[in-house]
Amino acid sequence: MTTLPLRTTPATLTPGDLGHDLRTTPPAAAAARVRAELADAGAVLLRGFGVDGTDDFAAVVAALGGERLEYTERSTPRKSLGGRVYTSTEYAKDKEIFFHNENSYQASWPRWLFFHCSVPAAGGGATPLADIREVTRLLDADVRAEFAERGWLHVRTYQPGFGLPWPEVFGTEDRAEVDRYCAAAGITTTWRPDGVLQTRARRAAFHRHPDTGESLWFNHIAFFHPSTLPPAALAVLTDMLGHDSLPNDTCYGDGKRIPDSVCAHIRDCYRRASSRFDYERGDVLFVDNMLAAHGREPYDGDRSVAVAMTGLVRGTA
Template identity: 30%
Template sequence: MAQNFFTEIKIPQKKFFEGLVFPKILSPNPRNSVEFHSLTDAIKDQKPWLDSVLHQHGAILFRGFSVSTAADFNNVVEAFGYEELPYVGGAAPRTNVVGRVFTANESPPDQKIPFHHEMAQVPEYPSKLFFFCEVEPVNGGETPIVLSHVVYERMKEKYPDFVQNLEEHGLIYTRVLGEEDDPSSPIGRGWKSTFLTNEKSVAEERAAKLNMKLEWTEDGVKTIMGPIPAIKFDKTRQRKIWFNSMVAAYTGWKDARNDPVKAVTFGDGKPLPSHIIYDCLRILEDESVAIPWQKGDVLLIDNLAVLHSRRPFASPRRVLASLCK
């Protein structure tokens, strides 16, 4: 039984939606009567139960387990048995650490990363995300999370015409990439690492598979994605979700090459209303849960159910990630 190994803990940041706690926080049961040697053993033994918990609550935080290194984290990810998703088309600078584990967005610590579903701006996105706190931040650096269907319902209630436009037309995302990664930018991934190639022809092939248009410039490329849906229907939960990177693009895709106001438009090319975007950002913040990281924390997110972001922080902080199909 799962309760023989896991016990649910309560923390002040948790919230309840429709009677369900968000997120679900699991720790080792001090009265464990079953001989599990590690979290990975428990995951393998309780995989169906953990899958059902994730589906019901949208996110699980594993806290207090013996997960201390990137290799330990890689073992946890592999224990779940989800297929790996290559990071093709994403915007964030990342570095492979070990196995299926990468650094999370490497943008400077003073920069906030706005709410988004991982890779919502491309057709092939992960269904699951793992985060792991290897080095606990001095202060700040939380990864706030928010339930997507809650955001959809609040936006639909307040801005029905805007949401209808999104449902009818979708969104177009435009981003200008340099050749190499720009670590000073939260969207600074160069085209070579974005498409995992040094060849323009291969990049064009991989972009075409994503239905992404490329316009080459002297020192980089403009990528145009869309129209792509901004609202999806989550069939497994029978509800609509706010599945897009609209707020992230409009408020955060800013660097030497990119103007965030031009980064995202309605699918028919019309500009988005600024006041609604910023009100959506407020709603995201209002409904979110931000739990301070502790060393060894592993956060599992259902990417169809939950958006995430990153708050600024004081170094050192090292959070690793893994993406799954």
């Protein structure tokens, strides 16, 4: 098992480093250089390659990552740009999106993520990265042991007007089809008399990296925990919906509450392991989804970042 320290910023590669236009399949040496940097740094910033628009971006993704994946069982709003390329999460620009590994609340997830910046923000708007190896190391030993033993539970309540509606998340209005999908994905469904759907999914908190075999902290525990919300927003939600019907919640795998103090410690570990850079127009950020968590800073002005995913991985705790 190989354990390499993740650098604190993404490795940056330019056309001069690779001698190749990444919009076509790179020669073996160039591809190997990109993958070696990715394995070391967890993320690679491809700068100066003239990537302009969705078609160019899709070509780079195909050249480096293969077939693009659909966004399934999504939890945040985004638009399709065609060809399995999507807008990044559409969320108020004055708010932070906390660190997370894409789809780590699901039974399977993308191995690689690609971000393309066509319009950099006037200020802020970075996609900060957190070194998951370092997060795993920084977690208190007793916190690691508790989650390793108990796992975690994602409770999602599809309240009308709060978050994405379940037909959009599951791509169907057929309740029986939703039940079949969820059963196959290890999700329990409860249809309330008022028509509200609540789902529960017990997941492992640690998963093994497919190349190195490292056991890594890989989950949405802090991201979906109520204490990560701004206090004012949480107060409004609990007043309107109740503590047991929030759009997203996380518990230990046995259903017991995770103390706010534990999630505060987890959030602190992400921040201590984080770094940032400022986008330039045309940048492509290539991320190993299991080695680096990502977020989004608040920003000023306009900002346009597209996202694509490749390389489906199924959980191996």
